[in-house]
Amino acid sequence: MEYLITDTRTGVAERDFSLDNSALPNDFPLAFDCRHQTLRGGKQEGSEVITLNVGDLSVAVSPSRGMGVLYAQQGDLRLGWDSPVKEVVNPSFIELSKHGGLGWLEGFNELVARCGYQWSGHPGMDGDEMLTLHGQIQNIPASVVRLTVEDAPPYRVRLSGRVDERCFKKAEFEVWMHLVITPGQVGFTIEDELINRGSYPKEYQALYHNNFGAPILEEGARVRVPASQVSPFNVRAAEGLASWASMPAPREGFDEEVFNIRPIGDSQGDTLALFHNAAADRGVAMSFNLQQLPVLTLWKNCDTLEQGYVVGLEPGTSFAYNRRYQRDLGLVPTIGPGESRSFVVKFDLLLDSAAVESAEARVESLQGDADLELRAEPLVAL
Amino acid sequence: MEYLITDTRTGVAERDFSLDNSALPNDFPLAFDCRHQTLRGGKQEGSEVITLNVGDLSVAVSPSRGMGVLYAQQGDLRLGWDSPVKEVVNPSFIELSKHGGLGWLEGFNELVARCGYQWSGHPGMDGDEMLTLHGQIQNIPASVVRLTVEDAPPYRVRLSGRVDERCFKKAEFEVWMHLVITPGQVGFTIEDELINRGSYPKEYQALYHNNFGAPILEEGARVRVPASQVSPFNVRAAEGLASWASMPAPREGFDEEVFNIRPIGDSQGDTLALFHNAAADRGVAMSFNLQQLPVLTLWKNCDTLEQGYVVGLEPGTSFAYNRRYQRDLGLVPTIGPGESRSFVVKFDLLLDSAAVESAEARVESLQGDADLELRAEPLVAL
């Protein structure tokens, strides 16, 4: 069954959309509820949010903000964080060029904030082009929004959006973004497809800015990734290299440490990044593929709670440097006319020690005997 | 009969406006239908469109986008083009300063996009002022929208909007924009009036960025203009000077060639620009007056279909250079306090060979024995 919620081409705009089990097959195995809301007031005036409840899992997505995932929750395990930005900011109030290209920060509070796709990374000039922080896609409202529920096992639920990054002479990127929940999986999967509708090859960058606060993040929380190299993003991070994988308590003055990670995958390029709490009984595993997203950024923003105590685990085509630094690293890929690129990131919520151990075992298996180089020097001299 | 659709002063905002023959005099000679729509989703959230159907002619205007004309259609003759920008972008999502002043390109897809009125042309500094591409007027929503239908012959239909370009200390421009359809005319007329409500003389620029794709544009399509001089906008266009008036098929890597044209008018300054297809049996003639709009820009954007294969014929006070280059060309006029300037551009849809021939005859008659100088050097050294 397919439900079209928004389609700019045909004029569909269901603004009171809701769906529950009564509309699904009798044998749909879980409690189901989907609800569309339009927020009001402040900078969230007009922002749309779609909340999916499938069994015990709740996930919220904002079509207005490029299908960004606001949070996911199962039982007392919340994926997401508490940003100083409290509202679901309508992009109509965002001015990306503001503050030297940092306008993006006025809306940043998602669990999954996509960065891209013409560029991502830090703001600044790349040749004669001014790049604003982390690109535009998170501040473009979706042109198509669609809910699909399979009418036979495994009864996958799929919330899809098409977000267009179009500018005459500059870009004709269409991005299909699917959030898939498979009953039985404790988690969800992001399946994105970038399509270049223009006639020319274009550089692109994708970075999945996945952000976690409490309850996973706490003193002693740890990141585990099979990796061949970890290097500091800059001089500031170099100081914290030795303890790159473990998280401090919220600390005044910490600001942030960023690390560039080169993960190890299996023969297919499949890998994962694990983040778990101090007791190793709650966590999240993100699975992705290195052919799609070859590098991983670890963003330790372990400042005070008020400043947004948060850790980002960000698989990407690129690190978080400005694009101008990444060509030499081989991290600015190209997409030909008519071509598409897939990016899949699977989020497993780890609800107990056994789940965390199982993910750890996978990390260790991928690491095997391979050395992890802790490189003291940043890859880029900023 | 006059129907007020929007008036910000009095709070009128008819959002379900529609009108058909049942509300018109019995002897109104044609089928009539006018409909107001508010678009939803993507970047067109909240954009208004008014579609007029008068006899076989259909014209769509967006009050949200400065009364821009989206397209006109009669039978199988469409005026308009297929831009990579697919939605009627609400200016609330436009950031003109973006990309070094190219934000305008994220909304550009109209048949008639007005450029002006404080400035038009390419972005860049003019003294200590940063000018964004083609000015602001196309991204300002109309403050007044009004439909008028005469109740006696010739039963003219007039869709009027007032778009204000107001900024404390900088501008107090009011622009009345009328789109007039006279039953019997195969086409429509743009009648604009710029009024300077401030106390000081101000520089202004106006450029009617009229854009045509298929079915007129195709390999062998031709522009015909009575002219005393054609010169290339820049070095790139200089290469194509010899074939300035004829159009190639869509071609990868063509990008664009721009030509500056100095048209010849009759004793009143009346002139026209004709654009017709290869078979010379379909076309459009734009009539305008050189005292209002002394120069014409030909924009050959004959790149691939996907990039937006399109030709612009753009009567203006100015060429498409940044304003700083045009004072020396005498193309930056001034409007005194309380003064007004009229700009009229009449669009005739040419539905058959006879109509095209008749327009050609008018072009030839205006050219007469006058020489056309093909000037190899651009007027401006960029």
Place this chain on the structure above:
Amino acid sequence: MEYLITDTRTGVAERDFSLDNSALPNDFPLAFDCRHQTLRGGKQEGSEVITLNVGDLSVAVSPSRGMGVLYAQQGDLRLGWDSPVKEVVNPSFIELSKHGGLGWLEGFNELVARCGYQWSGHPGMDGDEMLTLHGQIQNIPASVVRLTVEDAPPYRVRLSGRVDERCFKKAEFEVWMHLVITPGQVGFTIEDELINRGSYPKEYQALYHNNFGAPILEEGARVRVPASQVSPFNVRAAEGLASWASMPAPREGFDEEVFNIRPIGDSQGDTLALFHNAAADRGVAMSFNLQQLPVLTLWKNCDTLEQGYVVGLEPGTSFAYNRRYQRDLGLVPTIGPGESRSFVVKFDLLLDSAAVESAEARVESLQGDADLELRAEPLVAL
């Protein structure tokens, strides 16, 4: 009684709110009417306005524009002015970075426009930070809007808004803004509270840009302030220093003269600024406290009526210079984490000679024998 009109946290958004005496206690002493409107068309599409009528006093506030006070009126005494900007511009159409940071001017037409709170003053770089004119607060829609009417004497009416200036890593300012009308007072009081919700001390600036046109402003209208020093903002103002306190008729070419005033307060820091018409029978007195708002800017924009003939009397933490000039003047205060700052400005409408005289007497009493230095040199070499 408390009426919640907007609350982004709980999803409240009463868009047809109205209240009159029928909902108030029988002994509420005055005619009362409160009405919420959402404006449509032009750049005011979606802008909210709340109009309070309490007895003969009418005050209009726009939640969309940071709780800015559009005007106040009692009988034929209007506080406010006639800006070239005619609409209540929705911030979604504002691009603060435009025109080298002057985008603010496209929405400026209020009686009380708050400038701040991260910064106020003229645009330009401060270190590596680009500051746009007068900060952001006036272009941020309120997240909470609440009307409170006391149910016992003095039956104070309080329209409250919370406007957040939040940006990840940069600001976590919450500002509670209260407009209080006390039956019996001929006027209203602005009571604001700035709270720093972040973990770090931050610089801040506040400037209450209070603007008056006719009927108070006219040739011979006068400002009266107890002051120790008046200095010209720049060379242009230096020419007008001798007549700083008296207003000319609207004059072509006047543009503006700005003066920096150091007011004298009583032992508590309480002071006032008085502005009255030529006959001294109508005026306004603004009372404020020098510990909160130590300096006063007088903005004589005595250009033509069309350009916006207006005088600003602007109590602030700072003058109107760019922030980079004001640290040396000691006018860039800091607010610690969790701290709050109060700013109170009381507006008394002076309806007759007696009221003006009474305010003059207060000015004279505060001036006492203290010298007023007319300093010829600007405090800052621009």
